[in-house]
Amino acid sequence: MSANLPLRDVQLPPAPSWWPPAPGYLMIGGVVLLLLVAMAFLWWQRRRRRQRWLQLFDQELASTADATTELAAIAGLLRRAARLARPGSEALYDQAWWQRIDPGDQLAEPQRQLLAEGAYRRQVPAEDIAGIRRWARQRYLELLQERRR
Incomplete structure (x- = not known):
């Protein structure tokens, strides 16, 4: 080597x-994105299923003519949902049935009596029917969702 060559220091790339x-x-980004898409799809399907169940409930009650048939339709819908959630529970009666259908005693006793006896031989105020309908709609949905768990 020649002594005339200049020395250079080490250079980093x-x-x-x-x-x-x-x-x-x-x-990692692809997996995270795939998980987000899968969660959004499952959420959308659950929402769509819930809307379909509520639409079926409303359609069933829309075909009723008076309070008696509406209460009977509500009782039938609750029995159907209970059967789907836990087969065999549609055969329960009295206290066992109410324990299954309303475990938290959320329905008031007068409304429970109306639903149990079907409002035979008396007039039922519209606000009582509306309260029972609201409660039954929510309970119907809870029973059907219980089936999915």
Whole structure:
């Protein structure tokens, strides 16, 4: 070697670019994106199923003519939902039935009596029917969702 050659200090290579990311980061991003899409799809399907159940409930009650038939239709819908949630529970009667259908005693006793006897031989105020309908709609949905768990 010649002594005339200039000595150079050690030089570092240029810093790596931040783009494109390494393949590992792309795979992690893809998995996260796939999980988000799957969760959104499941949420959408659950929402759609819930809306369909509530629409069926409303259609069933829309075909009733008076309070007696509406209460009978509500009782029938609750029996059907209870059967789907836990087969054999449609055969329960009296206290066992009410324990299954209303475990938290959320329905008031006068409304419970109306639903149990079907409002035979008396007039029922519209606000009582509306209260029973609201409660039954929510309970119907809870029973059908219980079936899915």
